Amino acid sequence: MWKFWIIGVLAVIVVGVAIAYALADRETMTAEEFRAGSGYETVALTTGVTAYKDMGPKDAAPLVIVHGATLGSVAYEAYYQPFLDAGYRVIAYDQYGRGFSDRPDAELSVELMHTQLLGLLDHLEIENAALYGVSFGGAVIARFAAAHPNRVTGLGFQVPLIESPRSGLLQLASLPLIKPLVGRMVLVPAIIDRGESFGVETEEQRRVVDHFKTQFEVQGTQRLLMSMLTGDAMSSRLDDHATIAAANIPTQFVYATDDPEISPTSVQAAISNYEAADVHTYTGGHFFSATKQDELAGKLSAFFKANGI
Structure with a gap:
């Protein structure tokens, strides 16, 4: 008899989890519906539609802003005018799986992210550009610059992701049957809170x-976010920084010494590859920049101008 009780209890648990999982589903619209009226331009690249803004004179030096893992390009609009005032052509875009861009049926790998950036530059007929990457965007531009150093005039890294050891929860979430449940019930709510x-x-x-x-x-947002967090997108970029340093690309680092998300030690390990990196440190955690956009844009612009960019 006790076996039937156990089976019954397990059945109730399974049904309860299934109901909770269904009720927690947030995904009610398409990417096309979301970007309608956004004011972004779009281009259909090989893997999907990329939403972007292209601002300033087309003959000015191009500067591309690459956002982080979760906050899309909208979060960096306060940088646009300072960079425009400094004389740059400013390009901002949403990476796949975030913001107004598509949620393609693909793994959100660092190679896919660097290929998206390459495709956008080709579409805009930009042969080379300065790149400004924030958090995970720092990982994307490091991979891009290491793969295409001849297409990069300068680099700005703000609280850059260098390497991200997986927590026990992310290791558990790597299991195919567990990933959707952990993503919807635990990680997505936690990321929204963050x-x-x-x-x-x-x-x-x-x-x-x-x-x-x-x-x-x-x-598709949750699927791609989980793909990014549990795949190779968060892998170490130290080798990329060694390649960039050897290519003598002018590079600036800005990071917080009390950042709980991006290890200052890992950023310092990346900086150690460079002979003449321009380095600025702050306190205030991962989002220290929330009220310092003019100051940070000014420092990067001054560094780029000093290097003829």
């Missing part, structure tokens, strides 16, 4: 956080 730490004190910050949370309603 996004709110960007700040909601100003109207601009509230707009960014609202956009950030709404993107999780786009079909």
Whole structure:
């Protein structure tokens, strides 16, 4: 008799989890619906549609802003005008799986991210550009610069992801049958909570956080986010930095010495490859830059100008 009780209890648990999983589904719209009216331009690249903004004179030196793992390009709009005022052609875009770009049926690998950037530059007929990468965007531009050093005039790294050891939860989430459940029930809610730490004190910050949370309603967002977190996208970029340093690409690093998400030690390990990197340190954690966009854009612009970029 006890066997039937156990089977019954297990059945109730399974049904309960299935119901909770279904109720927790946020994905109610397509990427095309989400980007309607966004004001972004789009291009259909090999893997999917990429949403982007191309601002400033087309004959000015191009500077591409590459966003992080979860906050899309909308979070970096405060950098646009300072870079435009400094005389750059500013390009911002959403990586696959985030913001207004597509959620393709593909693994969100670092190679896919660097290929997306390459395709966008080719579409815009930009032969070489300065790249500014924030957090995971730092990993993307490191991979791109190491693979295509002749197409990069300068690099700016802000709190760059260098390597990210997987937690026990992410190791568990790597299991195919577990990944969707952990993603929907645990990681996505945790990431949304993290996004709110960007700040909601100003109207601009509230707009960014609202956009950030709404993107999780786009079909395929969770799948690609989990692919990124459990795949090779978070792998070490130390070899890439060694390659970049050997290519003598002018490079600036800005990071927080008290960052709980990006290990300052790992950033310092990357910097050790460079003979003359321009380095600036702050305190205030991973999102220290929330009120310092003009200052940071000014420092990067000054560094690039000093190097003829």
